[in-house]
Amino acid sequence: MINFNSFLLYTGVALLTLLLSTPGYSQEIHSQPEHFCATPPERDERLNYYQQNLGNYRFLTDDTQFIPLKIHILGRNDGTGYTSRTMVEEAFCKMNEAFQQTGIQFFIKGEINYINNTEWYSHSSFGPGSEMILTNNVPGALNSYIVDVAAGACGYYSPATDGVVLANNCLDPANHTWAHEIGHQLTLPHTFFGWEGTTYEPDEPTPERIWFRGGWVDVEKMDGSNCREAADGFCDTAPDYLSFRWGCSANNPLGIFLTDPLGETERVNGANIMSYSSGPCRHDFSEEQTQAMRMNILLDRPDLVDQTIEYGPVAPEVNIIHPTQDDIVQYDDAYLKWESVPNATYYRVQVSALPIFTNLLVDEVVQDTFMQLPQLILENEHLVRIKPLSEFQPCNDFSERRAFIASELSNTELFPGTDFKMKVVNPASLNRGVDIELKGLEESDLRSVRIHLSDINGRLVSQLESQQFTGNKVHFETGRLAAGIYVVTLITESGGSISERVILQ
Ligand SMILES: [Zn+2]
Incomplete structure (x- = not known):
């Protein structure tokens, strides 16, 4: 061998x-290598067995x-x-x-x-x-x-x-x-097996067999009479003698005329994935090739097979919880939250400050359904879209886009003449509780406020008076609460208020 x-x-x-x-040549300007495939042209010994038993193993299993x-x-x-x-x-x-x-x-x-x-x-x-x-x-x-x-x-x-x-x-x-x-990995030879390194000459008689790597390989005839012994050993792949890359188009997989050793002539068909046609016509495995690959997996690679695996398709729709459409968010403290999508195990998240998704502010893959955003562009509309994915389905369409505005929400009208800002740490954890920082307030102003924590339906779940604050820091214990979205509301002595959502997870 x-x-x-x-x-x-x-x-x-x-x-x-x-x-x-x-x-230092960058990969972008590399041209494609001249050689299509450098797999050593050897017949896999297991393939001979599969080809002799194609009928017997046909119904081994039909499952995907x-x-x-x-x-x-x-x-x-x-x-x-x-x-x-x-x-x-x-x-x-x-x-x-x-x-x-x-x-x-x-x-x-x-x-x-x-x-x-x-x-x-x-x-x-x-x-x-x-x-x-x-x-x-x-x-x-x-x-x-x-x-x-x-x-x-x-x-x-x-x-x-x-x-x-x-x-x-x-x-x-x-x-x-x-x-x-991967066809090769699962034992398939090229459809032109034996011709690797030999150029087919249409003007010369085609030999009965080719000396190939220390042995003779029969040239496949057009009438199918030697299909099991010749070339790739499959009877439902047409004779192919072309071991160089040749072009074909999506709607016409046929190439030049090939003349077999008996003088019969057919046009070569490049639809088979194991041929060397280049281009969109190549998309088929034959039935016998399929059987051989399935036999290789079931008989010789049993450690790859896990019958308990269930594949669930991932729909491209995503319910974005925050921000809502046309929401105004704090430009340097914004976050995304969406509902998990059935069967999705990760998400590609993109945020753009332009009407099209280019020069992205965010282009990240996350497993979570929450993302803290980097600083956004002030007084600018932003777009977000999310692509739910899984290891079975690493490609999908993006969700519908959601538009929101980044702004400075300083709430200065509550405390005129200050740079007051309420900063809620998001997401909050059930174990650690909700943390809030009240920035830019005089101590006298701090002493005049209280903070409510309510559920998403407006029901009060906890409240803190200013004497329970630690300086300008406010902390809610949340051990008894269920995970979900809550609302933090700061209320002033005169009845003014601001609210911000917090995610508890
Ligand atoms: Zn190959």
């Missing part, structure tokens, strides 16, 4: 010529298999160069879309693993890539690594170490690079 290293020798010169990029996938994003030693999480998640979702037809669906296992290692981040040969995979693979999951340079290709699967490596500039959804490499 030919090992990984000899494959490197076999394609090494071609790969290395791709890697003469200038140091939810498979954990660990994502590793590489950066340089100094922590720069990470591919954006959004880009990786979108590519992940496109990959999952491609796998929907197979009844295999991936979910992201745990947090994304960020790794700082310049050598792994940009590896022109397989050595550092293998080391990266061996060092970081998480058991009980398929592992995928997002790097800057992946052995000079868009991606590869390393059979020796069982990891998929993807170049960040090939995550473009149209390429389906991720689905292609």
Whole structure:
């Protein structure tokens, strides 16, 4: 058997010529690598067994298999160069879309693993890539690594170490690079297996077989007579001899005419994900490829299968509790609060001070349903939108946007001639209680106020007189209260008042 290293020798010169990029070249201006896939073209021995037993295992189970996938994003030693999480998640979702037809669906296992290692981040040969995979693979999951340079290709699967490596500039959804490499990981060969490294010549007779890595591989005939023995061994993938990247369009997956060893002619079909067509026509796995991948998971990777996993879809609607539409909020003390969305485990929150979501003030991923906002722009309308997500569904639409105004709510009219401000710490915790600070007041003014804590329906739950304050600090014990939204109201001697909401959690 030919090992990984000899494959490197076999394609090494071609790969290395791709890697003469200038140091410091930013990833934005990298062009795509010339090589689509650097997976060593070896037939997986398990695949022979699957192909001999396609009928027997057809009905092993029809259930959708939810498979954990660990994502590793590489950066340089100094922590720069990470591919954006959004880009990786979108590519992940496109990959999952491609796998929907197979009844295999991936979910992201745990947090994304960020790794700082310049050598792994940009590896022109397989050595550092293998080391990266061996060092970081998480058991009980398929592992995928997002790097800057992946052995000079868009991606590869390393059979020796069982990891998929993807170049960040090939995550473009149209390429389906991720689905292609996971196809390899689940034992699928290229549809043109045997032609890797050999260029099909339309003007020359097509041989019966090709000498390939120390053995003969039969060339697949158009009449299907040798489909099980030839090429990829699948009878429902059409003959394909093209081991170079070729173009096709969404509505026409057909390429050049291929002539088989018997002189029969058909146009090559690039719809299969395991072909080398580049472009939007590539979106299919065949029925037999699907069976083989499912057999690989059920028979040879049982540690990936957890039948108890239940997937619940995440709707994009979010009920934003605070601020309300057109609310006026304190520009340097504003917060967001929303209702948790069924099945969502985290949220992407964006706040913009412009009518469109660009130059964002906030673009964060949080697990909570509360966020303290940074300083907003005074007397300006702001927009917030929230995208509920889960490890099963890291892509979704944003909620409807909510508009609110940032202003200076100094309440000076309550105490003319002062800079009075009531600052309520949000969110408050049931254990620690509610803390309030009364800023900018003379002691004589402080002595004339009292503070009420009411529930959201206006029912008084507690009150404090000024002699119970500690200087300008006010503290409510909340141990007996239920979590929820409450209202803090300061009332002056003359009956004037201001209120602010507090979240108890
Ligand atoms: Zn490939």
